[in-house]
Each structure stands twice: as structure tokens, then as C-alpha cells.
Amino acid sequence: MEIPYNVEERQDTGMFNAKLGIWLFLASEVMLFGGLFSAYVFLRMGDVTGTFISGSSELNVPLATLNTLVLISSSVTMIMSWVSLKLGEQKKFKQYLGSTLFLATVFLVVKYFEYTAKFHHGIFPDTSTFFAIYFTMTGLHMIHIIGGMVVIFYFLVPGSSMMNTESVRFTNRIEIVGLYWHFVDLVWIFLFPVLYLL
């Protein structure tokens, strides 16, 4: 039995199921990162020895700025891939989605250099509470990036045949992935000033 409103919108709510589903998921993600930001605030208030200020001054701001720009660009290519799909330009869609995947890889590579530089200087999560929360939050964010990359890769290569068989459903799926990807970008937009600049 086909589940109703899997593809088409329900009249009175104006949504298809997955649209609501992903937003509910993102709402829970807001609370997940919200909990961590709350922990950050709480720990920073109890930080009498100034480890937060000295810790954040040791972070590499130029690299993080670069990464912010990379992530913002990947958000734009993500939405452009959805737009291309809407306009029926399948080749462009693949190019844009491919660039999103590429930019995400760049983000990870930069992150890798950042992390190894820290390890090289003997800085680990147990160095201070600041670095503990820094590694936890950026690490969790990185896991979200990797998760998103897996899904994007799926729609780029093995799952892309649906583009021709069920094009409306496929476009919906890309919209859903896009929402997730923008959310990951959104988290970084707050992580960046909070961890690196303050």
C-alpha cells in the first residue's frame, strides 16, 4: 500500500511527508547543538582561570575564515543544484551537486590540517575545558558534514537513476538534503565566532 502524501502535497497542510519530517529532525538538531552551546556558556561562566580566552587565541582564525567561506559556497551550490533540477537541467544539477561534494571535502581537508596542527602542539581535548568543548563541537559538526556527504554522494551516483523514473520525488529528495546541508552551514555560522573570535 502506498503511503499517502509521500510525493504530492497534502491539501490542508501544504506539505509532503518528508518535508515535515526533515524539519522535525532539524528541530531536534537545534536542541542538540543548543545543549552544547548551553554547556559552552555554563562552562565559560565558571572559567575563573581564563582558559577560554587563552584557548581561543591559539586557534587559527584565517583557516577557519577560509572554511566558513567554503561552507557558504557549498550551500550556494547545493541550492543551485536543486534549482537546476527544478528547471530540468540535469547536467547542471550534477555539476552543482558535485561541486558541493568537492567543497565539503575541502572543508574536511582544512579541518584535518587544523586538528593535526593542534595535536602537533600537544593540544588535545583534555588540555583544558575550552579545548574539550572546541573538539566536541567541531567534531560533532564534522560528523554531520560527513553524514551529509554520504547522502549527497548517494544522490549523485547510485541513487541518481530516480531522476528519470520519479523526477518529482527526486527533486523533493534533493530539497530535503539541501535543507539538512544548509542547517549544517547554519551551525558553523554560529560555531565560528563563538569558538574562534570571542
Added chain:
Amino acid sequence: MSGHTETHQEESFWRKYIFSIDHKIIGLQYGLTALVFLFFGFCLMMMMRWQLAYPEQPMPWFGWLFGESGIMLPEMYNSLGAMHGTIMIFLGVVPLAVGAFGNYFVPLQIGAPDMAFPKLNMASYWCYFAGGIVMMVGFFVPGGAANSGWTSYPPLADIATTGQTVWLFGMVLLITSSLLGSINTITTIIQLRAKGLTWMRLPFFVWAQLVTGFLLLLAFPPLEAAGVLQLMDRLLGTSFFLPSGLVVSGEILNVSGGGSPLLWQHMFWFLAHPEVYVLILPAMGIVAEVLANNTRKPLWGYKSIVYASTFLGFMSFIVWAHHMFMTGMGATISAFFQTTTMIISVPSVVILTAMFISLWGASIRYNSAMLFALGFLPMFGIGGLTGLPLGIAASDIHLHDTYYVIGHFHYVVAPGTIFALFAGIYYWFPKMTGKVLNETLGKIHFWLSMIFINGIFMPMFVQGLAGISRRLWDGGASYAHATETLWLNEVMSASAWLLGLAQIPFIYNLIKSMKSGEKAESNHWQATTLEWTDAPSPPLPHRNFEIIPEVYRGPYEYSVPSADKDFTPQSEA
């Protein structure tokens, strides 16, 4: 997914019963697993009750579990306590109330062929199952299972034995399962309601599940975050929850410090207070269904119950720190939390009052389901009212961490929620299996359970007021001021074991009726809601209804004056 129903006939055993994506099979999987865990958690408690009644005496029959002496060591007692709480809440009651009943009956009551995301539903069950297994693994690691209480307060939990790490991994899996489940429930209720089923025509059970879904969705993630932080503390040596200069076994702990144990308490109770309403709301939903059906009249004040339950859900997010009055909280913030706590008791009372008034002037059918639902009302009332002194800082300071607290929340959850779940089992068993449960055995089960469960929890209020701490291994034998109330320990323990025996008629009834019970009609209780009026017993695999029904009226139109029978189905034009 194919549109043809015939293809489903050829499903293999594995696809049909194990890795099923049919919400009914998943609901049953949840139900059976949860019942097994409930029983297991209950067994842990029965062992603890031996130690409390007869401290440091070898346990008969099961003593071999604790080594040669047969005496339960304090570490073991702590493990059993922590695991009893964890298992009962996260592996027993919530999966039974939300996973089993929610999964099975929400789609049926709203006239949907399945949940909105069937595969996610399956993933949610298997996450829960894996979480349960991981929790059980804890018993076999060095140092035993988690022993820092179900609340896992650091710094104790940060430096506890390996079992705590296993507990945290288990929790992460269980939280993931709950999140997937709640996304599914909410989407299903909003998107898949049958034609004509407007918000004010939803059975209250569905409303309760919707509010519960939101509580799980928004309250659980901060605990997941906290769980990750505690894992970091334990595995990578960070000090999120460890203050500087912490002394363990006479030595200053070699960590960076600067963390705060209070941070955990905030993040934990941010979940764990809404969790209380996750436990109670589905129970209220079940009771509402059973009451309306067996009083043969509409539920009194349906709208006020609905509004009260949404308000209850909302308020439950801003009362959490009433668990923390003893942490040196200032007067201002404590006044805030006392106020919100008093406010949240109002909607609970609205719901309970409406249910009591529903009984007024009814010709009640006293079947087993109704008995359990009726039992729920005063039991939840006692549980709720004894909570008020705990919500006021002045009296909480005396009662905090005593057996009074244990009595209070067990009245809410055990004779409260679990009785409601029993009511749900007796009420919906004919729908799930097509067979009827034996009424006589059901009534024996109810009356014995009712007597013994009060025998366990009522004396706890006395002991608590006498000041006996809830965490003592010897049940207060070492307290001089407790001597007068110590005899109650034996009363409680005997009641607990007898309560265990009282479940035999229930288990026997389940198995016997499943095999050779009387066949149930499709609308066995002459109810009005869609699962009874429009689906066969059991409902059709993968699509529930022969024809998706349309809804023309509210959920509880019983004894409508001009109607030809005493119930008017929702789908009757």
C-alpha cells in the same frame, strides 16, 4: 514500494516478522520486547527488596548470583538500583507506551494505512533493541553494570567503573531510537489523518501521542549532548563535569578541571522532567479511550483535556530545576521553578477531574480494562498530589532523596502508568490478536496487583517522612532514627514478591488466550473509533483498512439520544 497488495503475500518469514516495515508488527515487537524488559527490571527490584528487608543475609535460591556467600554486596546493590531505573523507564514503560501502543494504534485511529516513514519505523525499533542489548552487556563487564543511579550524576559517574561507559553508549542508541520514533509519530498524525478527521475529532489517545512526540523530539537531544560530554570525560579525559582539585581516594584527580557537575544536572533534568510526562501522557490517552468506551457516554470536557495536555507538555520544559533545590540554588531562580511547578499541576488536575466527572451518572461496564483504568485514577491522583511538597523548596529540603520521593514517582509510574498500560493491553488485545482475554483471570490480576502494589509504595511515604535515604544498601538499618519504621521493609518486600506472583494469571492469560481464546469480533467493545469500526481484528497487513474510512463526527459519541444504538461510529455519515 509497489501499489499491489498481492506482492505482500509472498513475504518471507524474516521480512514479515523480524525486519518488518508494517507498523503493526513493529508495534508488537516493541510491545513484547518492552514486556520482557519490564519483567526483568521488576526482577532486579525483587532482588533488591530481599537485601532491604533482610540486610546482609544470604539470598535463598538466587544467592549464587552474588558469589559463594550469597550476600548482595553494596556495589551490586547500586548496580541493580541504577539498572532498575534505567530499564523500567527507557526500556520498559516508554517503549511500551509510545513504541508499542503509539505505533500500533495511532495509524489505526487516524485512518492511515501505515506510519509516514515505515523504514524509519523499523530502524527505530532496531536502535531500541540494540540499545537494550548494550545495556545488558553492562552486567558482564568488569565492575558490573552502571552503578551511579539512573540519573548518572557526575563526578561519581565520571569516575565509575566501565559499566557507566556501556550505559552511555546504550543511552545514545535509545535516544536515537526515540528521536526517529517521535519524528515518525508527529509526521503521521499531522499528515496522514483520514478525510474529515479534524483536530478536534482526534481521539484523545492520538493527542496524547502527539504531545509526547514533541516532548521526546525536543527534550532528548540535550541529554544526547550531555551523554556525549560524559563519554568524552570518561574516554578522552576531558573535564566537562569535573571541578578543579577534585579529590578521589585521598588524591587530587589529575585532570584539567574547570568543569561543573551542575551542568550535567541541568542537561539531564531538561530531558528527565519532560520524560515524566512522556510516561504519563500516553497512559492518560489509554485511560481516556477505555473510560469513554466503558462508561458508554462521551468523555467529559474533551476540549479542556486536549488543551490541558498541550499546556502540560509546554510547561514540562520549564520546571526541571525543581529536582535541584538542594544544589545551593538562589532564592530568585528557585522561586521561578517553584512557581512553574505549581502551575504545571493545574493541567494535570484538569485532566484527572474531567476523567472523574466522566464517570458521573454512567452505567459502567466493569471489565478488566475498565478496572485497570479506574485503578489508574486514584493511584495517579496520589502520585500527583504527593509531588506538590516536593515542588516547594522548603518541604523538599526535608524530603529530598528519601523514600518519600521513591513513593511519589512510583505512584505516578507504577500503579499509574503501568496500570493504564495493562488497561490498554486488555482493551486492545482483541484488536491485535483477534482473540479475547479471559475476564476472570483479568479481574484476579487486577485485584491482586492493586492490593500488593499499594503494599509496596504506601509505606515508602512513612519511611520517607521518617527520613530514610533512598540510596541505603541496608534499608536504613544503620539509622538510629529509622528503627521505628524498619518493620515496614518486610511488608514492602513481601508485597513486592506477591506482586510478582500476581502477574502469573496475566502471563498465563496472554499465552492461553492467544492459543485458544474466544474469537473476537471486529468491534468487540462496541467502540466508536476507527480501529474498531473500520478494520478487521487483526487489521489487514500493510494497509489496515479494506477501504480508507472517512470521518464525520467526534471520537466519543456514545449514547446519542436519537441514535438507534448506544454508540455512533466516527465513520458513520
Added chain:
Amino acid sequence: MSGHSVEDIKKSVKVYIGVFTALAVLTVVTVAASYLDLSFGESFFLALTIASIKGTLVAGYFMHLFTERTAILAVLGLTFFFLITIMFLPYMAFTDQAAI
């Protein structure tokens, strides 16, 4: 939004490019501002304001929240309220305690 026509979509592409430019500029601004000689309170306020503007742009345009359905906005409103709760109530509990 899925109901949009081809012209609408082409128009929205321009908006997306505009948003991207704004995000990039704001990123540079926030980094530059962090080098200014400001008190902690001032730089905190500045950084979070810029981050909030950026966040609103991403949520509003890329995630279409400005034109999204009421049900979704209601869910997010609720989430936002609880987010504020978990951010500020522990904070207030902390300050109240420290004053003892």
C-alpha cells in the same frame, strides 16, 4: 517552494547570489571586527549580531523559511523557545547561585 514557476525560480537565483555575497561580506566583517579593540561585552554583542543576521539569511532564503508553511514555522517557534530556555535558565541559575 515546489509550486513555483520557471520565472519565479530564475528570479530567486538572483536572490541566492545576493545572499551568498552578503554572507561572504559579513564573514569578512566579523573577522575584521574581532581585531578591533573592544571590550568583551561589545565584541560578544557584535559577533552574535552578525552571526544572527547570517543565520537569518541562510534560514530565510536558502531554507525558504520566509515563505514556509505555518505548521513548520510553529514547530520551529516552539523549538526556538525551548532553545532560549536551555540557554538562559541554567545561565540564570548560575548567576543566582554565584551571588550567594
